[in-house]
Amino acid sequence: MEILITDDSKAMRMIVMRHLRQAGFDDAVFYEAGNGLEGLEMVESHDLDLILSDWNMPEMDGYEFLIQLRSRGHEVPFGFVTSENTPDMLQKARTAGAMFLIGKPFTVDIFRETLRAAGVS
Amino acid sequence: MSEREAERVEIPEEVVEFLVESNENLDRLDQDLVALETNPDDKDRISSIFRTVHTIKGTCGFLGFSRLESVAHVGENLLSKIRDGVFTLDSQRTDALLEMVDVVRGYLAEVAATGGEGVREYPELIAKLQSLVEEEADDGGETAEPQAQAVSENAFIFPAVKKDTPQKTTSKLRTGDDKEVDSGNPSLNKTQVSSTPSSEVPAPSDIKPVLSETSVRVDVSLLDNLMDLVGELVLARNQILQYTSKDASTALSATTQRLNLITSELQENVMKTRMQPIGTVLSKFPRVVRDLANACGKQVALELDGKDTELDRTIIEAIKDPLTHLIRNAVDHGIEIPQIRQQCGKEASGTLRISAYHESGYVNIEISDDGGGIDPLRIRDKAVEKGILQAELAPKLSDREAMSLIFAPGFSTAEKITNVSGRGVGMDVVKTNIEKIGGSIDVVSQVSKGTTFKIKIPLTLAIVPALIVSAADERYAIAQTSLIELLRLDREQIDLSVSVIEGRAILRLRGKLLPLVDLASLLELRSASETKELESINVVVVQGEHGPFGVLVDGVVDTQEIVVKPLGNQVKDVAVFSGATIMGDGRVALILDVGGLASTAALNSGEAHSGEAKETDLLEGESVETKTMLVVKAGETSRLAIPLDSIDRLEEFDVGEVEWAGAAPVVQYRGAIMPLLWLSSFLGANSSFDEAPTTYQVVVHSSSGRSVGVVVDDILDITEVSLEIDSYSARLGVLGSAVIAKKITEVVDLSVVVESFLSAYEGIGV
Numbered sequence: 001m002e003i004l005i006t007d008d009s010k011a012m013r014m015i016v017m018r019h020l021r022q023a024g025f026d027d028a029v030f031y032e033a034g035n036g037l038e039g040l041e042m043v044e045s046h047d048l049d050l051i052l053s054d055w056n057m058p059e060m061d062g063y064e065f066l067i068q069l070r071s072r073g074h075e076v077p078f079g080f081v082t083s084e085n086t087p088d089m090l091q092k093a094r095t096a097g098a099m100f101l102i103g104k105p106f107t108v109d110i111f112r113e114t115l116r117a118a119g120v121s
Numbered sequence: 122m123s124e125r126e127a128e129r130v131e132i133p134e135e136v137v138e139f140l141v142e143s144n145e146n147l148d149r150l151d152q153d154l155v156a157l158e159t160n161p162d163d164k165d166r167i168s169s170i171f172r173t174v175h176t177i178k179g180t181c182g183f184l185g186f187s188r189l190e191s192v193a194h195v196g197e198n199l200l201s202k203i204r205d206g207v208f209t210l211d212s213q214r215t216d217a218l219l220e221m222v223d224v225v226r227g228y229l230a231e232v233a234a235t236g237g238e239g240v241r242e243y244p245e246l247i248a249k250l251q252s253l254v255e256e257e258a259d260d261g262g263e264t265a266e267p268q269a270q271a272v273s274e275n276a277f278i279f280p281a282v283k284k285d286t287p288q289k290t291t292s293k294l295r296t297g298d299d300k301e302v303d304s305g306n307p308s309l310n311k312t313q314v315s316s317t318p319s320s321e322v323p324a325p326s327d328i329k330p331v332l333s334e335t336s337v338r339v340d341v342s343l344l345d346n347l348m349d350l351v352g353e354l355v356l357a358r359n360q361i362l363q364y365t366s367k368d369a370s371t372a373l374s375a376t377t378q379r380l381n382l383i384t385s386e387l388q389e390n391v392m393k394t395r396m397q398p399i400g401t402v403l404s405k406f407p408r409v410v411r412d413l414a415n416a417c418g419k420q421v422a423l424e425l426d427g428k429d430t431e432l433d434r435t436i437i438e439a440i441k442d443p444l445t446h447l448i449r450n451a452v453d454h455g456i457e458i459p460q461i462r463q464q465c466g467k468e469a470s471g472t473l474r475i476s477a478y479h480e481s482g483y484v485n486i487e488i489s490d491d492g493g494g495i496d497p498l499r500i501r502d503k504a505v506e507k508g509i510l511q512a513e514l515a516p517k518l519s520d521r522e523a524m525s526l527i528f529a530p531g532f533s534t535a536e537k538i539t540n541v542s543g544r545g546v547g548m549d550v551v552k553t554n555i556e557k558i559g560g561s562i563d564v565v566s567q568v569s570k571g572t573t574f575k576i577k578i579p580l581t582l583a584i585v586p587a588l589i590v591s592a593a594d595e596r597y598a599i600a601q602t603s604l605i606e607l608l609r610l611d612r613e614q615i616d617l618s619v620s621v622i623e624g625r626a627i628l629r630l631r632g633k634l635l636p637l638v639d640l641a642s643l644l645e646l647r648s649a650s651e652t653k654e655l656e657s658i659n660v661v662v663v664q665g666e667h668g669p670f671g672v673l674v675d676g677v678v679d680t681q682e683i684v685v686k687p688l689g690n691q692v693k694d695v696a697v698f699s700g701a702t703i704m705g706d707g708r709v710a711l712i713l714d715v716g717g718l719a720s721t722a723a724l725n726s727g728e729a730h731s732g733e734a735k736e737t738d739l740l741e742g743e744s745v746e747t748k749t750m751l752v753v754k755a756g757e758t759s760r761l762a763i764p765l766d767s768i769d770r771l772e773e774f775d776v777g778e779v780e781w782a783g784a785a786p787v788v789q790y791r792g793a794i795m796p797l798l799w800l801s802s803f804l805g806a807n808s809s810f811d812e813a814p815t816t817y818q819v820v821v822h823s824s825s826g827r828s829v830g831v832v833v834d835d836i837l838d839i840t841e842v843s844l845e846i847d848s849y850s851a852r853l854g855v856l857g858s859a860v861i862a863k864k865i866t867e868v869v870d871l872s873v874v875v876e877s878f879l880s881a882y883e884g885i886g887v
Contacts, residue, residue, distance in 0.1 A: 009176045011139035015183045018135070056172055083179045085277070094279040101277040105182040114276045 001028040002046060006039040006053035006065065007081070016052060016081055023111040036060030040068055048076050050120055052102075055082035055089065063089075066096045077120055081106070132236050139180050140233050141338070146173040147222055147229075148404050154215055154222075155407040159422075161209045171200045177225060186238040189228040195250040196221040202254060212415070217250055219408065341434070344395050351384075351391045352584070352684040358384040359705035392433070392581060399477045399484070400428030402441050406448055410473060413452045420459055420469055421452055426476035432484050433581035439558045440486070440578060443551040447488050447574050448473065450548075455492035455572055465569055467491065483602075484580060489573035495566035497523040507531060513856045513870065517767075524564055528552040556716070559585065559602050561664075577602075587683045587702075589710065590661060590674040593646035596710040597674075598683050598702055599661060603715040605669055607677055608660040615658060620771055625839045628660065628671050629770060635662065636749060636765075636839075637671045638722040640713075644697070665719040668766075672718065685712065697721050750842045750868070751820070752861060753833040756801035760866045761833075762842060762859065763820060767871040770821040772830065776814065785882060788819075788830060795821070797830045798878045800869070803854065822875045829875045838862075 003020065005013045013032050020028065031046060033039040035057040042048070051069075053062040060068075066078050080093055083104035093101050100118045102110060132140075150173050153166040178193035196218060202208045210218075224243050231239040358380060365377045403425050414421040456462075456471035463469055477486045497520040504510035504526045510518070518526075526532060530549040555562045560578035579585055579602065587598040588607075608630070610618070618629045619637065626637035637660065642649040652658075652673065660671040683702040688711075692698060696717030704710050750762040751771075778788050779797065786797045797819070819830040842859050854874035858867045 008172070009139075009180060010142055011135055011180050012176065012183075014135045014138060015180065056168075056175065058169065058172065083175065090277055093277075098279055100279060103276060104179045106276070110276050114278065117278050 001025065001049045002031065003028045004031045004033060004039060004042050004046070004048050004051045004053075006033040006036065006051065006057070006062065008034050008054065008057040010034075012054070019106065019108050019111045020052075022108045023115065025115075036062060036065030036068065039065050040072075043069060043074055043076065051076055051078045052081050053078065055080055055084055063092060063096060066093075066098060070097050077118070079114075079118065079120075132233075136184055136232065136236070139184060140229055143173075143177050143180075143229055144226075146176070147226060148401075149173070150222060151219070151408040152404050154210070154218055155411045157210045158212060158215050158411070167200075167204050167210075171197070171204045174200055174221075174225075186228065186232065188240075188242055189225060189232075189238050192221060192224050192228070192243060192247060195247050195254065196225075198254045199250055208256070214253055217246075217253055219412075220246055221250060339394075344391075344434075347391050348395060351388050352686075354384055355388055355584075355684055356703045359703075360707050363705045388584070392584070393431075395433050395435075395581070396431040397434045397437050398428060399430045399432060399437065399486070400425075402437055402444060403428055403475060403477070406445075406475065409445065409448060410452055413449060414456075417453060418458055419452065419456055419471065421456055421471050421473050424472060424474040424476075426474065427478045430477040430479060430484060431580075432578070436484075436558055436578055436581065439554065440560075440576070443554045443562075443576070444475075444486070444488070446547050446551050448475070451488060451490040451492065451572070455490040455494075457493050461493075479580075483577050486576040486578070487573055488576075489571060491571040494568040494570050494572055495524060495527065495564070496568050500524060500526050503532065504529070511856070517872065524566060527564065528562070559600055561602065584682050584684050586680065587712065588661065588680050589678040589683075589704070590640075590659070590672075591676040591678055592641040592644070592674050595644075595646060596678060596704060596708065597640070598681075598710050598712045599663065599672070599715070600699075600712065601680070603663045603665075605662040605664055608662065608671070609657060610660065611657045615655075621653070626673070627771070627839065630662075630671075634765060634768060634770070635669060635671050636722075637673050638718055639673045640718075641673075641675065643718070643722055663715045663718075665715055670719060670722075672713075683710075683712070748842055750840055750861070751836065752838040752840060752866065753800070753818075753820070754835040754837055755799075755833045756804065759801065759804070760837065760861075760864060761800065761804075762861055762866045762868045763871055764868070765839065767822060768820050769823050769828070771836070772819045772821055774817045774819055774830075776817065779817070790821075790828065790830065793828070795828045795830050796878075796882055797832055798874070799832045800874070801834060803874060803878065804869075820871070822871045824872060824875050824879065827879060829878060831871065831874065842868075 003025065005016050007013045007016065010032075017030050020030075031042050031048070033042050036053070037060045039051065039053065040060075043051070053065055055062040057065075062080055062082065069076070069078065077099045078097065079100040079102065080098055081102045081104065082089075085101060085103045090101060099120075100114050102114055150170050153170050157163055157166050157170070174193055174197045178190055178197050181187070181190035181193060199208075199214065199218065203210055203214070208214065224246055227241070228238050231237070231241075361377055362381060365374055369377065406425070407423050410421050410423045451473050456473065457465070457467075459469035462471065471490060471492055473488070473490045475486065475488050477484060479485075500523045501510065501515040501518065504523070505512045505515050509526060509529045509532060515523075528548050528551075532548060552562055555576055555578065558578060560576060562577075563575045564572065565575070566572040586601045588601060588604060590597050590599060620627050620629070626639060628635040628637050639649055639652050641647050642652055655675070659674050659677050661674055661677070662669055662671050685700045686702060687693075688695075688698060688701055697714060698711045699714035699717070700712040702710050702712060749765040751765055751768060752760060752762050755761050772790070774788050779786050780788065782794065782796075787794045788797060789795075797817070800820075814834075817830075817832045818834070818836050819832055821828055821830055823829075840861060842861055854870055854877065856868040856870045858865050860866070
């Protein structure tokens, strides 16, 4: 399984990866991107099974990343990991085609539950 | 693993990464906050600041830094209101946010040191930020609460939705544990989902490709090791080049040439890895200037130029403190308060400009303000008042010389001592620190226009351009920073322009007297008398602390980029050398320290002549400013000292050359008539000669285009004398007296002597 973690904080990417490993994704291959633009590059060059993305990032935020992704015809499962989850954002995320949104702070259990419920194995 | 590393707290990788990026972001944040205060509508900066604090807060939660999190949390709340346009960023809010940033930095430092966030808490700051968050909105309306509808659970699964059917808002959002949230609630329906998001994002073709993972973090000590190794490689390469130049097969020569090119390229690239933009230092200054200007009640706009100028990281470290000091000085002492500025017809807000640029292998940094400038007259007064400068000498200093007094120890021109720039201790330290890294500092100032400090520093400390010289079969390197010019003199020119006075050689160069240091005899490689017999000499003119001087060497070998190696402990304290390098032939060449050369030469001469150098020795130790004096005999018992800088030339005339113009003795000198004056009779002493001499020793002094020959009985010595001259003197033309070689010696003010002589001379109508 190949997973892309998109977050402008490397520390946060490492934290997300640790949570994923502990949630049962310990044999996944992880890729990292620092913003939406870098994320798009990675999508073009890798066959990804899942994208986890922060919302608020420089250059291109997670929402635009998702919009761009879908407009280019990539249907890879996409979920947000972000601390802002206003109804407005939830609405936008869902409409744009996100599969789930995990708010910060999160736990290993939340990761496991959410990913299972979203059908990502 | 060394002991020290073993003792160090093991910090998890995630935390290390958190520290690195947080610190980087906070540095930028300082700058952003200050910029926003003047330009509060810069959305990009606001977002960037918000994101930084937001990320720190978010990450802390996972790393268990709850105290840090609580501070960042209230800061984030305030920032989110600013981002959403509820508040604008005024100075009160900026202050609070900057304070928060400082506290966050404190926590980060604690984490870096101990691995934990410590126990300090900041309830006052949190309360202050909280009260700012709860203030009414700036437009006086209701405080908007952008996150009012925060959902209690924080994971959401979205059922598959077609993205182009946004009207389907009645579907339910399921939470992580199957709680249902009614997405049909009124606040959700209000949100605008109709705008087509794809129109706001750039078309795919506009997106510039960005490669992820194009950089890695490398430990600084690894870079230092690399630099050392490359230094060694360069030396080995130089040696191989030298061997193959003598005899080598074509194949070996070709390979050597490739090795040569590759090594040069490698060296260049490794040096690049150590380069950092100067912006890393400059980015701290907007904050410094802002805080300081506020504290002094001044308005200062800071302009930064050339932030991308790169230099070695060790140098970046070394210039941080001197630059900070100069900038604090400029704000505190340079730029005037708004009222005064307006009285002078200037804008209320002062401008401080820092610009950095490359110039022929060096980096120049200029710090200029449009403040009150430095008044050379006030500098003279202050220097006299502080006992740095003798009152009588003050008017003789050029404005430029006077200006350089601000670098003298213990000098301050501030009207009052402030806690900002301190007591004026520091400008000397600034100068010392810059010189320590092979740099130089210069100041130009115009009263009421402003002051500019110009710092010139090498790009790197490890490899420096140097001049290789030889003396008595040994080779030495002189860093090119201090170099002024190279001279070659043959026998005839030596006889003509070099005078050796009591073992001290003086070169007449374009009408100026230049002290010479004979390198070989100074280093005791041969005696001074052997040097005298050389058929030709080379003089390297260098800039010393108290003016230029010449270093007499046997030959100038080459200019070369040398790899500087520190000296071993055994010779570290030898002032003449600052380091060592290895030459292409494998021999070691010592690097000469210009300052050390000057002081060592002065001391040696003192010892050689009087056998008692105690006075000079002591004074040197206390770093009292010294001046070079010509010691002469004029009159039976008089020993007199004449400051060397007031002397244009030393000449010797046969008695027969003296002619008479009316009642006045004159000589023909350089196509003009030069009147002669007898110093002994001018000062009211008898000549010391029992019988008439056959030659006259003449000290030539020029004043307002006229040269006067001052006849002395004998020239005794040239020596360094402290400027602590006892200034009491009733006699015209005498500055005072000083102790030179344990004898009271009167110091002659040659310009006063000559001027009073000239007015009398012209008065008698010659």
